[in-house]
Amino acid sequence: xxxxxxxxxxxxxxxxxxxxxxxxxxxxxxxxxxxxxxxxxxxxxxxxxxxxxxxxxxxxxxxxxxxxxxxxxxxxxxxxxxxxxxxxxxxxxxxxxxxxxxxxxxxxxxxxxxxxxxxxxxxxxxxxxxxxxxxxxxxxxxxxxxxxxxxxxxxxxxxxxxxxxxxxxxxxxxxxxxxxxxxxxxxxxxxxxxxxxxxxxxxxxxxxxxxxxxxxxxxxxxxxxxxxxxxxxxxxxxxxxxxxxxxxxxxxxxxxxxxxxxxxxxxxxxxxxxxxxxxxxxxxxxxxxxxxx
Amino acid sequence: xxxxxxxxxxxxxxxxxxxxxxxxxxxxxxxxxxxxxxxxxxxxxxxxxxxxxxxxxxxxxxxxxxxxxxxxxxxxxxxxxxxxxxxxxxxxxxxxxxxxxxxxxxxxxxxxxxxxxxxxxxxxxxxxxxxxxxxxxxxxxxxxxxxxxxxxxxxxxxxxxxxxxxxxxxxxxxxxxxxxxxxxxxxxxxxxxxxxxxxxxxxxxxxxxxxxxxxxxxxxxxxxxxxxxxxxxxxxxxxxxxxxxxxxxxxxxxxxxxxxxxxxxxxxxxxxxxxxxxxxxxxxxxxxxxxxxxxxxxxxxxxxxxxxxx
Amino acid sequence: xxxxxxxxxxxxxxxxxxxxxxxxxxxxxxxxxxxxxxxxxxxxxxxxxxxxxxxxxxxxxxxxxxxxxxxxxxxxxxxxxxxxxxxxxxxxxxxxxxxxxxxxxxxxxxxxxxxxxxxxxxxxxxxxxxxxxxxxxxxxxxxxxxxxxxxxxxxxxxxxxxxxxxxxxxxxxxxxxxxxxxxxxxxxxxxxxxxxxxxxxxxxxxxxxxxxxxxxxxxxxxxxxxxxxxxxxxxxxxxxxxxxxxxxxxxxxxxxxx
Numbered sequence: 001x002x003x004x005x006x007x008x009x010x011x012x013x014x015x016x017x018x019x020x021x022x023x024x025x026x027x028x029x030x031x032x033x034x035x036x037x038x039x040x041x042x043x044x045x046x047x048x049x050x051x052x053x054x055x056x057x058x059x060x061x062x063x064x065x066x067x068x069x070x071x072x073x074x075x076x077x078x079x080x081x082x083x084x085x086x087x088x089x090x091x092x093x094x095x096x097x098x099x100x101x102x103x104x105x106x107x108x109x110x111x112x113x114x115x116x117x118x119x120x121x122x123x124x125x126x127x128x129x130x131x132x133x134x135x136x137x138x139x140x141x142x143x144x145x146x147x148x149x150x151x152x153x154x155x156x157x158x159x160x161x162x163x164x165x166x167x168x169x170x171x172x173x174x175x176x177x178x179x180x181x182x183x184x185x186x187x188x189x190x191x192x193x194x195x196x197x198x199x200x201x202x203x204x205x206x207x208x209x210x211x212x213x214x215x216x217x218x219x220x221x222x223x224x225x226x227x228x229x230x231x232x233x234x235x236x237x238x239x240x241x242x243x244x245x246x247x248x249x250x251x252x253x254x255x256x257x258x259x260x261x262x263x264x265x266x267x268x269x270x271x272x273x274x275x276x277x278x279x280x281x282x283x284x285x286x287x288x289x290x291x292x293x
Numbered sequence: 294x295x296x297x298x299x300x301x302x303x304x305x306x307x308x309x310x311x312x313x314x315x316x317x318x319x320x321x322x323x324x325x326x327x328x329x330x331x332x333x334x335x336x337x338x339x340x341x342x343x344x345x346x347x348x349x350x351x352x353x354x355x356x357x358x359x360x361x362x363x364x365x366x367x368x369x370x371x372x373x374x375x376x377x378x379x380x381x382x383x384x385x386x387x388x389x390x391x392x393x394x395x396x397x398x399x400x401x402x403x404x405x406x407x408x409x410x411x412x413x414x415x416x417x418x419x420x421x422x423x424x425x426x427x428x429x430x431x432x433x434x435x436x437x438x439x440x441x442x443x444x445x446x447x448x449x450x451x452x453x454x455x456x457x458x459x460x461x462x463x464x465x466x467x468x469x470x471x472x473x474x475x476x477x478x479x480x481x482x483x484x485x486x487x488x489x490x491x492x493x494x495x496x497x498x499x500x501x502x503x504x505x506x507x508x509x510x511x512x513x514x515x516x517x518x519x520x521x522x523x524x525x526x527x528x529x530x531x532x533x534x535x536x537x538x539x540x541x542x543x544x545x546x547x548x549x550x551x552x553x554x555x556x557x558x559x560x561x562x563x564x565x566x567x568x569x570x571x572x573x574x575x576x577x578x579x580x581x582x583x584x585x586x587x588x589x590x591x592x593x594x595x596x597x598x599x600x601x602x603x
Numbered sequence: 604x605x606x607x608x609x610x611x612x613x614x615x616x617x618x619x620x621x622x623x624x625x626x627x628x629x630x631x632x633x634x635x636x637x638x639x640x641x642x643x644x645x646x647x648x649x650x651x652x653x654x655x656x657x658x659x660x661x662x663x664x665x666x667x668x669x670x671x672x673x674x675x676x677x678x679x680x681x682x683x684x685x686x687x688x689x690x691x692x693x694x695x696x697x698x699x700x701x702x703x704x705x706x707x708x709x710x711x712x713x714x715x716x717x718x719x720x721x722x723x724x725x726x727x728x729x730x731x732x733x734x735x736x737x738x739x740x741x742x743x744x745x746x747x748x749x750x751x752x753x754x755x756x757x758x759x760x761x762x763x764x765x766x767x768x769x770x771x772x773x774x775x776x777x778x779x780x781x782x783x784x785x786x787x788x789x790x791x792x793x794x795x796x797x798x799x800x801x802x803x804x805x806x807x808x809x810x811x812x813x814x815x816x817x818x819x820x821x822x823x824x825x826x827x828x829x830x831x832x833x834x835x836x837x838x839x840x841x842x843x844x845x846x847x848x849x850x851x852x853x854x855x856x857x858x859x860x861x
Contacts, residue, residue: 019501023411029403033475034423036468040430043442094329102326104668114595115333121522121591122340122584123529124432125556129563129580133343137568154336161333178704180666182717182769183694185319192716197707215431218531218556222563244433251437252536266437270430277429281422292707293755310681312688315720 041274044267051264065228065250066257070265072232076240079233080220081213083149084156089206091153092160099161100168101176101190120158124218127155131223146236148224155219156209163208167201168194172293197292204284211276215269217244227253243269344580351574352581361578367542367553369562369572377575379582381542385552388545389534390527392463397471397523402516404471405478410504428472432532439465439537453549457539460548465533470523477522477598481515482508514597521594525587531556555579612639614777614807615660620674622655622664629655630831632674637777642799642808644822644839646815647855651828653811657779660809661696662689679776694721697770697806699780703762703787705754706769710737710746713754713765717772732772739802740768741794760791767798778802779809784817796821815856819843827852 059069095112103109122130131151141147171194179189225242227249233240247269251262356377364378408420443465444456451460485508493503509516539551540561553561559576566573615637622630630652637643645653655670657663662683664670676683678692686692694717706713714733723729733750737743742764746752754765763783770778780799784792799808799821812818818825819839826836827849835848847853854860 015499015502019499022501023407026403026407026411029400030407030420033400033404033468033471034420034427037423037427037430040434040438040442043438091329091332094326095333096329098326098330102323103330112330112333114592115337117595118588118591119333119337119340121525121529121587122337123531123556123587125531125559126340126344126529126580126584126587129344129347129559129577130340132563133347133577134339137347138343154340157333157336174700174702174704175706177663177666177700178706178766178769179716181661181663181693181698181700182720183690183692183773184717184720185315185690187319187322188315188720190322192720193706193708211429212431215433217431217433218560221560244431247437248433248532248536251440262437263441266434270434273429273431274426277426281425292753293705310686310688310691316688316690 041270044263044270048260048263048265048267051260052267056264057268064256065254066261070243070246070268072229073241073243073246073265074268075232076225077214077243079145079240080149080152080225080242081210083145083236084152084213085206085210087150087153088156088160088209092157093164093202095157095161096164096168097190100165101186101194116158116161119154120162122155124155124216127151127219128222130154131219136223142237143222143226143239144224144237145233145240146224148220148240149236151219151223152213152216155216156213159209159212160205163205164198164202167198167205170201171197200283200287204280204287207276207280207283211273211280214276215244215273217242217248221245221248243272341581341584344577344584348574348577348581350569351571351578355571355574356578365542365544367558369575370565375571379555379579381544382553382555382558382579384544385538385542386528386534386554386556388459388548388552389462389466389538389554390524392459392548393466393470393527394520394524396464396467397474398520400467401471401474401478401519401523404475405482405519406504406509408475409479409482410500410508424472424475427468430469432469432530433536435465435469435533436536439533443537447549451549455539455549455551457537458549458551459538459545462534462537462554463548465537466527466530469530469533470526473526474519474523477519478512478516481512481519484515485511514600518594518598521590521597525590525594528590529556529583529587531560535560555583559583613637614639614679615809616675616677618675618677620656620659620672620676622652622659623671623673624655624669628831630828632656632833635826635833635836637807637809638824639807640803641823642803642810642821644818644825645809645811645828646813646818646825647828647834648860649813650830652831653828654781656828657698657781657809657811659683660777660779661693661698662686663693663698665689694773695775695777697767697773697775697778699763699766699770699778699783701782701785703759703766705757705762705765707753707755709751710754710757710765711750714768714772717769721773733768736768736771737765739771739798740764741798742768760787763787763791764795764798767795771802775806777807777809779811781811782813784812784814792817815858827855829855 056069057074058071060071062068099109099112103112128151131147135141135147135150136143175193176189179193180186184192220242224239225245226239227241227245229239229241243265247262247265250257250265360376360378362383363380364376365381365384366376366378367382368374368376404420404424408417412420439461440457443461447453447456447458447461489507489511490503493507498506534554535557538554538557540553541551542553543550545552559579562572563576566576613636617632617635620630620632621628645656647653658667658670659672660676660678660683664672679695683692706716708716711733714736715729718729718732723732734743737746742761745761754762757765763786783795787795796817799810802808810818810822822839824836825839825842827834829851835852837846837848842852843856845853
């Protein structure tokens with residue numbers, strides 16, 4: 001027989017060529033998708049890095065926001081994010097514990113899960129409207145750090161719940177059964193066996209949420225963040241400046257701003273966000289390598 | 294091993310059948326975590342309740358449903374004749390979202406296929422991390438890029454006078470929606486059982502043929518859900534759209550037209566309204582509309598996903 | 604079936620027990636009792652209801668919403684359903700599962716977990732309990748220098764002995780083992796069998812096993828469960844000598860089916 005049964009036929013050749021083509025096509029698409037991250041970083045760095053310095057971070061803005069630093073905005077973002085976490089993390093962990101450890105598969109649980117998914121999908125401006133209607137007006141907090149951070153808290157709640165629940169469910173059921181058969185109550189088992197092994201996963205999720213919340217603008221725009229405040233906030237009932245809002249206003253509504261300034265603010269904001277994300281990702285990878293069981 | 298008789302006696306631990314502190318603590322925790330879980334329902338209902346509360350005045354007294362949905366004249370601040378036609382706004386949202394999907398759908402699917410079916414484990418990790426970083430960029434920064442970089446790019450490339458338009462916001466929105474779409478699409482592809490692939494490969498199919506003819510069709514529910522979630526994201530995005538679409542309220546005729554989206558309208562005008570005024574109520578009504586549409590989209594996507602996961 | 608003798612102390616008495624999963628009846632026991640300080644073996648093929656029986660005894664059925672338990676199980680004379688604090692019931696009964704479980708805590712904390720939850724705080728007391736239990740479980744010599752190492756990273760055989768040590772830490776009256784040797788090497792199996800023989804003087808043991816010869820080696824009396832019923836209970840010696848009340852028992856023991 002002159003031809004082996006397994007020699008490449010013309011059809012095989014064509015299939016391989018087609019496959020190579022599509023593989024390269026999809027790789028290109030993936031890279032094109034990711035490319036903007038680097039482009040944006042490069043642009044911001046080249047035009048805004050000159051503005052960034054320690055004094056930029058720690059001095060107040062001057063001359064109608066066209067010069068000086070961003071200290072009150074930076075501080076304000078820290079206040080808002082911290083306050084939002086104070087509200088959303090304990091509540092989120094409790095909800096996740098309920099869903100992971102207590103809830104049975106009935107209609108109520110399905111309803112709760114539905115509520116969480118929908119909460120996650122609410123547009124940020126609708127959160128802002130809700131914040132105005134509920135916290136600013138109905139509960140009479142006025143435009144304040146309190147109203148803004150409560151609005152942010154409800155926005156971050158679903159993500160905290162979902163990532164905490166996943167961390168809890170990653171702990172094998174066998175550990176819980178070992179605890180229960182020793183006579184431990186459900187809460188004792190959770191507290192001594194499950195939670196300590198889920199904490200690192202929970203932390204990863206929280207860091208991620210911090211980075212997301214720091215970048216939000218719409219929910220705080222009408223509920224407590226303002227652009228031009230002469231004083232730092234003294235209490236939770238005061239308004240505050242915020243980095244995200246600062247970028248928005250300075251790039252759209254302030255005349256006479258030197259070119260580098262908005263780029264600098266954008267660079268700062270994106271740097272904060274990306275650093276926190278990277279910390280969270282790195283932490284997650286470290287955890288995966290350090291298996292405890 | 295020492296015989297048991299030689300070992301010291303284990304202390305008798307308290308064991309009376311009595312309800313102790315831990316028993317009550319457990320019951321208390323049960324109540325507290327239930328409250329936590331139930332709060333999700335309270336909040337979603339609360340959101341709907343409070344935005345309706347502020348918008349109900351407009352809906353009951355001033356809303357002309359026909360005008361709202363068919364008229365492109367959104368003139369809340371006109372002195373003589375205020376009109377609240379939202380058609381142009383809806384068209385604005387739809388056109389920007391449509392452009393975004395035109396970009397995001399092919400690229401997300403392509404990326405998901407590459408990451409899920411072709412990439413080796415290390416490459417996959419790296420690519421997933423990079424996609425996560427893409428997702429991390431705040432929307433106000435995207436809006437800023439739209440205002441500056443994209444703006445000048447479009448003006449130069451296409452020789453148009455203004456670069457703040459559907460194309461600008463659509464591209465940006467596409468990049469913003471792509472990460473979540475990629476992730477969900479990737480999950481959908483991963484959920485296709487390996488033995489489907491193995492059976493096809495055993496018949497001599499190449500990777501690509503397996504993917505195209507077997508894996509993708511099997512994952513179609515999840516892929517549809519990914520698209521829906523992307524659309525939902527596009528509908529609800531505020532800052533980037535506010536900054537990159539320009540400020541013209543009109544029905545678009547080309548992708549180089551400036552438009553105004555619903556979200557941007559609310560954000561741009563809410564600060565100027567007086568609480569309780571007609572304009573104020575109209576904006577909240579827009580919010581109710583947004584809430585309802587994104588609720589429906591998310592519900593559908595979830596039903597499809599659950600159907601697929603079963 | 605051998606009836607409980609008059610005057611013998613029973614630690615466990617079962618009356619009219621029915622266990623269902625949904626509609627399916629997985630076990631029906633009209634009568635059974637376990638005497639103090641005996642090793643009570645339960646043999647039979649998988650799916651005969653042996654594990655369900657153990658779950659019903661220490662009320663682990665409460666964690667499974669599909670499980671329905673009717674009838675009476677009396678532990679130390681009291682119906683397990685009538686204990687006001689089900690956790691103290693579980694503290695009186697130790698369990699060893701088929702798959703070894705070392706909790707991701709230090710070896711010390713693994714054994715000290717249950718006493719701490721019961722309120723023992725004194726370091727000396729805890730040290731004593733940890734050493735005592737690990738000694739009884741034949742694990743002390745191997746871990747005494749590394750009590751800090753993670754329990755979940757020990758070998759399978761060590762983890763199973765760690766589970767026994769944990770189970771003993773509350774000085775239970777009853778120890779239940781469910782096919783403990785499945786995932787454990789033969790050497791460790793032998794060591795644990797020696798441990799069980801020694802423990803008999805302190806506690807009562809219920810041994811569910813798929814290894815018929817293991818029952819022969821350890822159990823004083825053995826019950827044969829088949830398809831959700833108890834076919835017979837008898838002195839192990841008698842059963843293995845062929846003095847069976849039901850031919851199916853002999854068939855199973857001789858390996859004619861399994």
